Amino acid sequence: MFSKKKLIASLATSVALTGIGFVATSQVDSLIGTSEVKASYAWVNSYIEANNITPVGIQYRQGTFNRWIPYENGVGRPEGIVVHETATPGATAENEVAYFNNNWKKLYTYVHAFVDANSIINIHSSDYGVWGAGPTANAKYVQVELCEVGTTDQFARSISNDAYYIASKLLQYGLPMEPGKTVVSHKQTGTMWHETNHTDPDGYFSKWGYDMNQFNELIGKYYNNLKATGSVNGAATKPSTDAGSDNNNKVEASNPYKGIVDVTDPEGDYVQLLSFRADGSAFVPTRGLADKTPWATDQQKQYKGHTYYRVSTNEWVSDYYAKFTASK
Known part of the structure; x- marks a missing residue:
């Protein structure tokens, strides 16, 4: 049921795995060249909007991964998010959580969260690094896995959930939305540092006529709306119009921790x-x-x-x- 993707063979040494004493030596350069993503009118993004699809809440639970690895910039200071996909058709987020919790000691791989059409499950504090994309990326990025689904509607809902998780994490850590720098695919990390040979999520996306540019467009939309209003669809609480109210010109944003x-x-x-x-x-x-x-x-x-x-x-x-x- 679970694919060979779980084996991150390039995590070669115990020093690299633990993050102890590791110092990055290369600078991240944007693969896109700009933080502005032009509208592509991707069918998935249009489907999400037309069907009023909104992401589910993030479930936080502690998994079995017991390594508390600071990022290279310190605890609670990631530089962005790596986008993965599981390469296990039909496996849900709950399936993947159980599998990784039971097997990470043998597989030498673990990520922060799993996302499917119905749930977002965060299983390790994103204040600390994990083992998902090679030593350099592990020391820099929060990492999330997207589960493979079987229908158009499930794909759109899983993409919406994944984009929300990523946008939320960028905002949590005060990071800008910069494709190729603060949001990178597993494939992009391999191109940058040559520490893994995985190409996800590009192959899975292509099966649905989707790509990272279109996904970045959706993340950017959610990011801007969440930052401005606290809602992915940009619908903020309307200000009061009562005479004499101190809140006449204020818009209340939702609290993501509520x-x-x-x-x-x-x-x-x-x-x-x-x-x-x-x-x-x-x-x-x-x-x-x-x-x-x-x-x-x-x-x-x-x-x-x-x-x-x-x-x-x-x-x-x-x-x-x-x-x-x-x-x-």
């Missing part, structure tokens, strides 16, 4: 919380959360390699126990 966390502790009756002091250190408060209960959240923070979701003023639950679903 949503619900469903908490579960398979080994106990309650879920442990953490609270944080002003100096950044943490302590365990006197309260916990009842097992298998949903909680509203509006903030996230990173602590010791885990994402924590705020469920009260200064009480946070770890992604080890929590499954996050963003508000629509």
Whole structure:
């Protein structure tokens, strides 16, 4: 069921795999030459717009990959996103998550997220690097895998989800949308650094009459709309017109961290919380959360390699126990 793509043979040495002591020596140059992508009127992008397809929320859960590798610029400082595809027809994001969680120690490969037509599953903190596209790219980029689907509608929905994940990550880290630099395909990383020979996602895209230029167009659209309004379709909350309101000229953007966390502790009756002091250190408060209960959240923070979701003023639950679903 799973293809040879999982074997990243060019990750040759233990030093390269761990990222310890690695220093990049080459400069990234744009393969497109400009951050402006001209409209191509690609059928997939048009189909997404005509059918009002909107991406699903990102699910954050911690996978089994236990290597916390800083990027070459430091923790929480990626330079962009690598676009992959799985080369496993019919395998869902859940299938791929289970496979990689069970086999990364043998395969020497792992990515941050998997996307299909119905879900976006982030399984490793994007503040840290993974093993997906060779040592140089691993030290620079967040990496996401697109699952192969079987119908036109599924392809369009998976592309929409993938574009949303990428645009969201660019905005999360304050990165511009620059095709060939902050957004690169696995094929492009191989052309730049010659550390892998993979050509995804180009071959898979071509089966659907699609290409990276058209995909960059969609990412750029989502990126600009999210940045301006907090919505991929550019529909911001309308400002109030009440006389005397202080908000008459303000447009409220949606909060990407607002949503619900469903908490579960398979080994106990309650879920442990953490609270944080002003100096950044943490302590365990006197309260916990009842097992298998949903909680509203509006903030996230990173602590010791885990994402924590705020469920009260200064009480946070770890992604080890929590499954996050963003508000629509």
